[in-house]
Amino acid sequence: xxxxxxxxxxxxxxxxxxxxxxxxxxxxxxxxxxxxxxxxxxxxxxxxxxxxxxxxxxxxxxxxxxxxxxxxxxxxxxxxxxxxxxxxxxxxxxxxxxxxxxxxxxxxxxxxxxxxxxxxxxxxxxxxxxxxxxxxxxxxxxxxxxxxxxxxxxxxxxxxxxxxxxxxxxxxxxxxxxxxxxxxxxxxxxxxxxxxxxxxxxxxxxxxxxxxxxxxxxxxxxxxxxxxxxxxxxxxxxxxxxxxxxxxxxxxxxxxxxxxxxxxxxxxxxxxxxxxxxxxxxxxxxxxxxxxxxxxxxxxxxxxxxxxxxxxxxxxxxxxxxxxxxxxxxxxxxxxxxxxxxxxxxxxxxxxxxxxxxxxxxxxxxxxxxxxxxxxxxxxxxxxxxxxxxxxxxxxxxxxxxxxxxxxxxxxxxxxxxxxxxxxxxxxxxxxxxxxxxxxxxxxxxxxxxxxxxxxxxxxxxxxxxxxxxxxxxx
Amino acid sequence: xxxxxxxxxxxxxxxxxxxxxxxxxxxxxxxxxxxxxxxxxxxxxxxxxxxxxxxxxxxxxxxxxxxxxxxxxxxxxxxxxxxxxxxxxxxxxxxxxxxxxxxxxxxxxxxxxxxxxxxxxxxxxxxxxxxxxxxxxxxxxxxxxxxxxxxxxxxxxxxxxxxxxxxxxxxxxxxxxxxxxxxxxxxxxxxxxxxxxxxxxxxxxxxxxxxxxxxxxxxxxxxxxxxxxxxxxxxxxxxxxxxxxxxxxxxxxxxxxxxxxxxxxxxxxxxxxxxxxxxxxxxxxxxxxxxxxxxxxxxxxxxxxxxxxxxxxxxxxxxxxxxxxxxxxxxxxxxxxxxxxxxxxxxxxxxxxxxxxxxxxxxxxxxxxxxxxxxxxxxxxxxxxxxxxxxxxxxxxxxxxxxxxxxxxxxxxxxxxxxxxxxxxxxxxxxxxxxxxxxxxxxxxxxxxxxxxxxxxxxxxxxxxxxxxxxxxxx
Numbered sequence: 034x035x036x037x038x039x040x041x042x043x044x045x046x047x048x049x050x051x052x053x054x055x056x057x058x059x060x061x062x063x064x065x066x067x068x069x070x071x072x073x074x075x076x077x078x079x080x081x082x083x084x085x086x087x088x089x090x091x092x093x094x095x096x097x098x099x100x101x102x103x104x105x106x107x108x109x110x111x112x113x114x115x116x117x118x119x120x121x122x123x124x125x126x127x128x129x130x131x132x133x134x135x136x137x138x139x140x141x142x143x144x145x146x147x148x149x150x151x152x153x154x155x156x157x158x159x160x161x162x163x164x165x166x167x168x169x170x171x172x173x174x175x176x177x178x179x180x181x182x183x184x185x186x187x188x189x190x191x192x193x194x195x196x197x198x199x200x201x202x203x204x205x206x207x208x209x210x211x212x213x214x215x216x217x218x219x220x221x222x223x224x225x226x227x228x229x230x231x232x233x234x235x236x237x238x239x240x241x242x243x244x245x246x247x248x249x250x251x252x253x254x255x256x257x258x259x260x261x262x263x264x265x266x267x268x269x270x271x272x273x274x275x276x277x278x279x280x281x282x283x284x285x286x287x288x289x290x291x292x293x294x295x296x297x298x299x300x301x302x303x304x305x306x307x308x309x310x311x312x313x314x315x316x317x318x319x320x321x322x323x324x325x326x327x328x329x330x331x332x333x334x335x336x337x338x339x340x341x342x343x344x345x346x347x348x349x350x351x352x353x354x355x356x357x358x359x360x361x362x363x364x365x366x367x368x369x370x371x372x373x374x375x376x377x378x379x380x381x382x383x384x385x386x387x388x389x390x391x392x393x394x395x396x397x398x399x400x401x402x403x404x405x406x407x408x409x410x411x412x413x414x415x416x417x418x419x420x421x422x423x424x425x426x427x428x429x430x431x432x433x434x435x436x437x438x439x440x441x442x443x444x445x446x447x448x449x450x451x452x453x454x455x456x457x458x459x460x461x462x463x464x465x466x467x468x469x470x471x472x473x474x475x476x477x478x479x480x481x482x483x484x485x486x487x488x489x490x491x492x493x494x495x496x497x498x499x500x501x502x503x504x505x506x507x508x
Numbered sequence: 509x510x511x512x513x514x515x516x517x518x519x520x521x522x523x524x525x526x527x528x529x530x531x532x533x534x535x536x537x538x539x540x541x542x543x544x545x546x547x548x549x550x551x552x553x554x555x556x557x558x559x560x561x562x563x564x565x566x567x568x569x570x571x572x573x574x575x576x577x578x579x580x581x582x583x584x585x586x587x588x589x590x591x592x593x594x595x596x597x598x599x600x601x602x603x604x605x606x607x608x609x610x611x612x613x614x615x616x617x618x619x620x621x622x623x624x625x626x627x628x629x630x631x632x633x634x635x636x637x638x639x640x641x642x643x644x645x646x647x648x649x650x651x652x653x654x655x656x657x658x659x660x661x662x663x664x665x666x667x668x669x670x671x672x673x674x675x676x677x678x679x680x681x682x683x684x685x686x687x688x689x690x691x692x693x694x695x696x697x698x699x700x701x702x703x704x705x706x707x708x709x710x711x712x713x714x715x716x717x718x719x720x721x722x723x724x725x726x727x728x729x730x731x732x733x734x735x736x737x738x739x740x741x742x743x744x745x746x747x748x749x750x751x752x753x754x755x756x757x758x759x760x761x762x763x764x765x766x767x768x769x770x771x772x773x774x775x776x777x778x779x780x781x782x783x784x785x786x787x788x789x790x791x792x793x794x795x796x797x798x799x800x801x802x803x804x805x806x807x808x809x810x811x812x813x814x815x816x817x818x819x820x821x822x823x824x825x826x827x828x829x830x831x832x833x834x835x836x837x838x839x840x841x842x843x844x845x846x847x848x849x850x851x852x853x854x855x856x857x858x859x860x861x862x863x864x865x866x867x868x869x870x871x872x873x874x875x876x877x878x879x880x881x882x883x884x885x886x887x888x889x890x891x892x893x894x895x896x897x898x899x900x901x902x903x904x905x906x907x908x909x910x911x912x913x914x915x916x917x918x919x920x921x922x923x924x925x926x927x928x929x930x931x932x933x934x935x936x937x938x939x940x941x942x943x944x945x946x947x948x949x950x951x952x953x954x955x956x957x958x959x960x961x962x963x964x965x966x967x968x969x970x971x972x973x974x975x976x977x978x979x980x981x982x983x
Contacts, residue, residue, distance in 0.1 A: 068830025128832055132729075198830050225734075239733070243831060252795035254607075254945040257818045258714070258915020259700075261846050262810035263791060265800035268819035268841075269750065276751030279744070316738060320727035323870035325740035335737035343732045344743035345834050350821035351842060355543025355673050356718060356879055357603055358844055359820050359944050366743075367826060369833055371736050395798035404831055440733020469834050470729040 035428070038182040039492045045180040046172070046484050053172045053484060054145075054155065054477070056086070060125070060164050061157045064141045067102050067126035068198035076102040076194045079125040083192055086171070090178055092190065097210075099202035102126060102194030106213070109174070111184035117418075117494050118187040120216040120454065122444055123167025123223065124196035127159035128469045135471035146474070152229075154474040162468040165475035166222040166460055166483070167192065173487030185495025189216055193444070196223075199405055200443060207451040218418045219448045220490075222483070224460035227308075227435040229476060232426040232486065235458040236414050237337065237438035238445055240372030242381040242406035243345075246389055247365045248274075250397050255360040265396050267364035268349040274392045275366055278342050282328040285342045285370075287384040293375030297338050305333055308435055318465055337438035341371040371441060378406025407443035417497050418457050425489035426459070429482060434459075459490065510903070513657040514967045520655040521647070521959050528647045528959060529620075529630065529952070531561070535600070535639050536632045539616045542577050542601035543673035551577040551669045554600045558667055561646070565653055567665065572685075574677035577601060577669030581688070584649070586659035592893075592969050593662040595691040595929065597919055598642025598698065599671035602634035603944045610946035621949070627704075629949040637943035640950035641697040641935055641958070642667065648962030660970025664691055668919070671698075674879055675918060682926040693893045694923045695965075697958070699935035702783075702910040704951060707901040707961065710933040711889050712812065712913035713920055715847030717856040717881035718820075721864055722840045723749075725872050730835040740871050742839035743824040749867045750841055753817050753860075757803040760817045760845075762859040768850030772813050780808055783910055793940055812913035816846040846916060853881025882918035892972050893932050900964035901934065904957060909934075934965065 035043075046053070065079035066072040080096045080103045087094040087107040094107035105125070130140035138144045143157030155165065177184055191214060195202055207214060227233040250265040280286050312332025316322055326335030335341075349364025351357035370381050382403050389399045413419065414436055426434040445456045461479035462468065510518075521528070540554035541547040555571045555578045562569035562582040569582035580600070605615035613619045618632030630640065652659055666689060670677055682689060702708040725740040755761055787807025791797055801810030810816075824839025826832035845856050857878050864874045888894065889911055901909040920931045936954035937943065 068832075069828075129826075129828065129830070131826075131828070197832075241833075243833070245831075250796065253610075253942060255794060256915065256944045257816070257820060257844060258846065259939065259943075260794070260811075261816040261818050261844075261915075262801040262814055263787070263799040263807040264794065264796060265798075266818055268822045269754070272747040272819065272822065273751035275744065276748035312738070319730060319735070319739065321725065321739060321871045323740075324738040325869070325871070326737040332738040336735075339737060341732070341736040343736050343741055343833075343835060344747065344825065345732060345832060346825035346827045346836075347743045347747065347839065348823040348827040350819065351604075351606075352821045352823040352827075352840070353544075353604065353606070355604070356720075356842055356844075357543070357672075357820060357944060358716075358718070358818075360818060361821075364822065365827070367831055369732060369736075369831075371733065394800070396796045396800070440731065440736075464734065467728065468734075469731045469832060 036492060038177070039488060041180040042177040042182060042488045043485055045176040046481070046488060049176065050481055054480070056172070057155065057165055057168045057480070058143045060168065061143045061159050062141055064158070065126050065194065066129050067195050068129060073102070076126055080105050080192065080194055083125060087190060090175055097206070099206055101202045104194065104206055105190065105192035106210070107190040109184050109188045111187045112495070113187070116185065116187050117218070117497055118189070118216040119494060120189045120191060120214060120219040120448070121170050122191050122193070122219055122221045122448070123170070124163045124193040126194045126197050127162070127164065128197050130158050132471060137472055145477070153477040155477060155480070156472055156474040158473055160473050160475040161462050161466040162473065163196065163223045165480055166462065169461065169480060169483035170220070170222055170487045172484040173491060176484065176488055177491065185492050187216070189214060196444070203444060204447050204451060207447055211452060215452050216454065219454050219456040221442065221445065221456055221458045222460050223442055224439050224458045225437070225462040225464065226460065226479060227437065229463055229478065230430070231432050232430045232434040233437050233460070234419065234422060234426070234434045235439040235460065236412045236436045238410045239340070239438070239441050240376060240378055240407045240409040241369060241441040241443065242372060242378035243367070243369035244382060244401055244403040245365060245367050247363055247400045248397055249363045249400070251360070251362050254362050257358040257360045260360055264360050265394060266360045267397065268361060270394060270397050271347070271349060271364040271366060274389050275344055275347065277392060278388065283326050285340065287342070287381070287388050289384050290340065290381060292380070293377065294340060295374045297334060308437070315464065338373060340373050340376055343369050345369055373409045376409065378408060382406065405443070407441060407446045410445050410449070412455060416455060418494055421493040421497050422457050422459055422490050425493040426486055429486045429489050459486065511967060513652070513655070514963060516655040517652040517657060517963045518960055520651040521956070521963060524651065525956055528643070529955065531647070532630065532640055532643045532955070533618045535643065536618045536634050537616055539633070540601050540669065541604050542670050543604060548577070551601055555580050555667065555669055558600060562665060565650055572681070574681055576677045579669065579681055580665065580667035581685070582665040584659050584663045586662045587970070588662070591660065591662050592693070592972055593664070593691040594969060595664045595666060595689060595694040595923070596645050597666050597668070597694055597696045597923070598645070599638045599668040601669045601672050602637070602639065603672050605633050607946060612947055628952040630952060630955070631947055631949040633948055635948050635950040636937050636941040637948065638671065638698045640955055641937060644936065644955060644958035645695070645697055645962045647959040648966060651959065651963055652966065660967050662691070664689060671919070678919060679922050679926060682922055686927060690927050691929065694929050694931040696917065696920065696931055696933045697935050698917055699914050699933045700912070700937040700939065701935065701954060702912065704938055704953065705905070706907050707905045707909040708912050708935070709894065709897060709901070709909045710914040710935070711887045711911045713885045714815070714913070714916050715851060715853055715882045715884040716844060716916040716918065717847060717853035718842070718844035719857060719876055719878040720840060720842050722838055722875045723872055724838045724875070726835070726837050729837050732833040732835045735835055739835050740869060741835045742872065743836060745869060745872055746822070746824060746839040746841060749864050750819055750822065752867060753863065758801050760815065762817070762856070762863050764859050765815065765856060767855070768852065769815055770849045772809060783912070790939065813848060815848050815851055818844050820844055848884045851884065853883060857881065880918070882916060882921045885920050885924070887930060891930060893969055896968040896972050897932050897934055897965050900968040901961055904961045904964050934961065936961070
């Protein structure tokens with residue numbers, strides 16, 4: 034049932050969509066790459082721009098310093114009283130842009146591209162992850178407030194600046210500001226739609242364990258003409274070790290890796306089968322055809338239900354143009370694991386370390402830089418906020434939102450562990466959005482309908498009984 | 509028997525050693541990195557400086573253009589007539605300086621360092637390979653000429669500028685200038701002494717085969733949160749393939765790799781045993797202790813008699829600071845093989861390609877950039893020029909020069925194949941000279957006694973009967 038206020042707000046979205054897009058583009062022009070210290074000021078600039086805007090919209094907003102990049106924290110009382118209280122989370126930082134030469138345009142000089150099918154895309158780093166996504170709820174706040182209404186819920190906004198670089202400040206910040214940040218339920222816009230026409234709500238997330246390994250042998254780089262043969266080559270050692278992390282069937286060989294991984298529940302599998310997920314099409318979109326994961330599991334299970342081990346980066350020796358007959362003194366890799374079920378990130382990382390050390394030949398030493406981790410998470414699929422969000426999405430899209438599993442969003446674990454809150458994950462990303470890759474983009478229809486979706490979700494949640502919400506959140 | 513002219517020249521070396529060192533340092537200041545197009549002008553500058561100096565010394569000298577970096581060609585008639593005609597080869601280009609952060613000083617800002625044992629070293633890129641080394645024969649020419657003598661032999665000098673980047677112009681240049689460059693025997697100063705007190709002559713060289721391999725899977729970089737599991741990861745494919753190039757005993761697994769590799773001759777092995785080579789000390793110098801090559805062969809055999817496979821560079825995915833959960837679309841490696849006996853470089857490279865392709869999983873493709881190669885070479889150990897050079901080295905060092913096997917110096921093959929000449933390889937490099945590594949250096953005693961050695965060698969060769977020389981060279 035659409036209220037007059039909701040209709041006015043939706044009309045406002047329609048009328049102001051160009052201005053909304055301009056604001057996204059202005060934010061995308063700030064290269065807020067959190068992993069690169071050279072962009073520290075850009076991160077601060079991005080944070081300030083969002084705090085200033087929220088203040089202009091009537092929020093009590095501030096840029097809160099941390100040991101790393103700052104947080105944006107903002108509050109709006111909405112209708113006050115005991116209206117449901119929502120914590121909206123997003124992140125203003127982005128991934129590095131390299132390999133830069135594969136971008137069609139400058140990664141921080143966004144352009145609008147029209148595809149052959151007529152769809153329009155805004156292209157640039159952060160277009161989707163997460164600037165385009167979190168801007169959908171901020172634009173929804175704006176539409177409601179500027180069309181003469183007030184927010185139907187109490188709203189707290191938390192924008193992080195270190196999501197793409199390990200979120201080191203996040204948990205301390207949540208702990209230090211627990212009372213201020215606590216709400217009934219958290220809302221995150223950092224996940225995908227089912228497809229361009231079908232909304233999705235993510236209720237399962239894989240966990241992570243990750244880090245860097247360095248293998249060292251001789252005390253200096255050696256000339257392979259002189260030392261080739263008797264001198265140990267760390268590149269070779271690293272290749273052998275990484276190459277032994279999976280067996281011929283794609284199963285991870287780390288000791289105890291599958292502890293806590295349950296067989297796939299047949300009811301769940303039956304539910305998934307109804308989703309109409311096309312594994313072939315999913316792979317075909319990126320020019321692949323054969324699922325590369327564990328034998329005996331299809332694309333959907335490999336993506337949602339089974340843990341993974343990936344080499345995200347690997348380097349050693351001479352890697353520039355030309356050739357250098359060197360035996361390097363060290364070689365490196367960045368590896369990450371996606372976890373499911375009850376897998377323990379610390380145990381997985383320890384098992385990786387043991388695996389490396391067990392395969393280390395004489396004269397080699399290994400060192401490790403772990404990079405935090407998170408357990409997999411599985412959210413209630415029938416909570417009141419989730420049902421309200423589904424109903425709102427149904428109304429906007431004319432199609433039921435599908436419940437899906439997604440990648441790792443560690444903040445969901447942190448919010449649960451520290452603030453004791455459940456999260457509803459609604460996002461509008463598409464598989465071809467190239468997040469973390471060159472030519473990242475966001476579909477303008479996703480952006481537009483995303484804003485409208487949040488207007489509806491806010492209204493729907495405003496009607497949810499708070500105590501019921503809290504009860505569900507505390508389940 | 510030392511002639512008065514020889515004595516005068518040796519005295520001149522002693523008196524002018526500081527000026528000789530200054531001239532080396534001036535050349536080392538030119539960053540003539542041939543593999544990097546940004547240093548094209550520096551290579552030209554280095555070539556011109558040498559041609560100008562040789563012209564000042566009375567050579568007919570020129571800088572000869574090629575498709576790549578130019579050659580320096582210079583001639584001196586010496587005593588004229590039928591005096592033995594020597595072709596001196598060196599290269600003025602150097603390796604890249606990275607990893608730059610490991611240098612104690614700027615790689616192109618040479619410094620003199622005094623070690624705890626009192627020895628002095630000139631430190632900088634090219635100190636040894638090959639600027640310091642080839643300058644020993646040029647300074648020897650200077651000492652003879654400036655002390656009032658003429659060169660005891662006819663001398664042609666050929667300085668290359670692409671030795672560290674594949675020598676693409678070398679063979680065409682030798683072919684195009686065959687008549688001008690043909691001499692009785694070639695002399696190369698690009699190899700090692702036995703140790704700081706013992707000269708060495710290299711009579712065996714390993715061959716090479718080398719190139720780059722690229723593995724491609726998806727058509728773009730993927731987010732491992734979304735695609736991890738079903739998407740093929742080229743880093744993993746590359747690691748598995750490179751990790752499978754050797755078996756547990758360090759034996760190369762490429763099909764047919766050992767074709768043409770003869771068992772080690774027991775007589776040769778007995779001769780080597782007399783050399784007093786200390787494999788443990790050789791490894792200990794770079795903080796290694798266990799020979800990493802083929803089981804059943806000691807350090808000396810692994811270095812001199814057995815072929816090798818090395819990963820000189822390997823890279824894929826995100827390799828900068830921080831972390832990026834990417835599955836890259838491609839991964840790369842630079843590999844090289846040192847060849848012995850009758851191994852065929854083309855067959856070895858083809859076998860590597862077949863090995864990669866045979867291990868390629870679905871959805872992957874491999875591409876290759878070969879990088880030339882050369883067969884192993886074994887030179888006569890009793891030719892007249894070699895015996896003359898040994899006698900001269902004996903006189904200078906008070907110790908017999910040892911005959912050793914060394915790395916690959918493809919120009920030796922080219923000179924044999926195109927000009928039909930044998931080469932005598934006399935060099936003064938030490939194992940700890942860090943060639944191709946940070947803090948490359950050249951021992952000042954090696955430099956000084958190297959110059960004196962060439963004065964003696966030139967005089968000794970001037971007394972060799974030319975026809976006898978030619979006859980031996982043609983053997």
